[in-house]
Amino acid sequence: MKPELLRYLRCPQSGQILVLETSDTITTPDLESSREIKEGWLVSEDGQHRYPIRNSIPRFVPESNYADNFGMQWNHFAKTQLDSHSGHPISAKRFWKATNWNSDEMKKCWVLDVGCGSGRFAEIALGTGAQVVALDYSSAVDACYANLKHYPNLHVVQGDIYALPFAPESFTFVYSLGVLQHTPDVSKAFAALPPLLAEEGQICVDYYEKSLKSQLLPKYWLRPLTKQMDKERLFSLVRNAVTVLLPISRTLGHIPLTGNLLKRLIPVANYEGILPLTETQLQEWALLDTFDWLSPIYDNPQTASTVRLWLEQAGLKDIEVLKAGHLVGRGRKF
Incomplete structure (x- = not known):
């Protein structure tokens, strides 16, 4: 974990600021340092909640969960869908077609990848120069970190979409591609994301279409x-x-x-x-x-009308719902 990530993290149970604890001491790291924190603990301000940092990744979830199949899958096929491995811009084409974002605008912005898997889309976002937080519920985070740790702008977090460990309004861009339909409650999963958008921040999600x-x-x-x-x-x-x-x-x-x-x-x-x-x-x-x-325990396709309703309920503007391979929904925060 890079020290600069700490300012964006919050206790998912209490919402409190987290304090870094390493070598049996509580420290406030130099947030501008590029030092990698490989092992330690993140502790809520009141000391009631503790979360480990293992192999450079903050971990906010149980070791075994409903996404175990994805952890197995992405650690087995760690590089299969990376454009740098396949030699073709397959993931890049899907990413840009779905998001319709401007790569120049993403540079140096904080971007959240929800359900990063082994990092196929995180690799594209990292290439823009953005600070990318790659989040997954499963052990796929280990494959993502192994694949992309050479990027100085990568931050990997293992966390739960229903209890996200981030401060509100932390990200200029949030995306989740090929993921939300595999959660137990898709509406609730989507609703967790817009509060993380900064003012004028943009969000893009996609789903299997229900038909x-x-x-x-x-x-x-x-x-x-x-x-x-x-x-x-x-x-x-x-x-x-x-x-x-x-x-x-x-x-x-x-x-x-x-x-x-x-x-x-x-x-x-x-x-x-x-x-x-x-x-x-x-x-x-x-x-x-x-x-x-x-293999997924959950597979919940959605209709265009439902996707639009969720975007509207989140109070977003510039809403678009379209077919771009999958059923895509995107919008911007007021």
């Missing part, structure tokens, strides 16, 4: 069973299934006129002709995203 077409996808037939399975066992099952199902899906996809429809009936992620991936990458992304379809 008759989406509800007919094979993953929703299988999820009542697969979400209850042991994650290691499910991963092994999916890995074996992908080797069989991906070639079938790809063959169906080549059928004139009906191919794109037919391949959707096969429960495997097939990005042939969609993403510029090598043969090896097609296999890896298929395994990653098929597991991602089937």
Whole structure:
């Protein structure tokens, strides 16, 4: 943890300022120092609540939680979706298409990435020169830190969206892409984010879209069973299934006129002709995203009208709800 992050952190239980404790002493670090705090404790002002810093990451959640599958997933596929690893601007295109933000305006601003995973979108935001706080509920924070720790403007936090450890109005930009539908209460999860925006701050979130077409996808037939399975066992099952199902899906996809429809009936992620991936990458992304379809405990798609309602209830202006790959909602704080 970098000392400058401390001014933005608050006790998620009491809202109090947190004091840094290291080597059995309580210290007030030089906030301009670039020194990395690798181990220690963050203690609420009244001393009632203590949170560990382990491996340079402040941790505000239990070690095991409903997002364990994501921790497993992103530590296994730590680099798969990083543009610096794939060699293609796949994550960058999705990030800029969803947010429609100006990279020059982000420079040196404090930006919050909610549900950072292994850091695919944090890498894009870091590239603008912004101070990026990458938050995740799961142990994916360890993969994110390992991938991106060479950026001096990275700050990684393990925290709960329902009890965020940040001071109000701390961030100029807040985004959460591909995450909120996997929380137990999506409305409450979104509602936690606008209070963190500074004046004129911008927010962007996206969701799976809820529609008759989406509800007919094979993953929703299988999820009542697969979400209850042991994650290691499910991963092994999916890995074996992908080797069989991906070639079938790809063959169906080549059928004139009906191919794109037919391949959707096969429960495997097939990005042939969609993403510029090598043969090896097609296999890896298929395994990653098929597991991602089937393993989450929660999967709650949303409608455009609901997304707009939440943005309006948050008192945001310049509201936009649109399809940009996923169902995107964005707005600005008055």
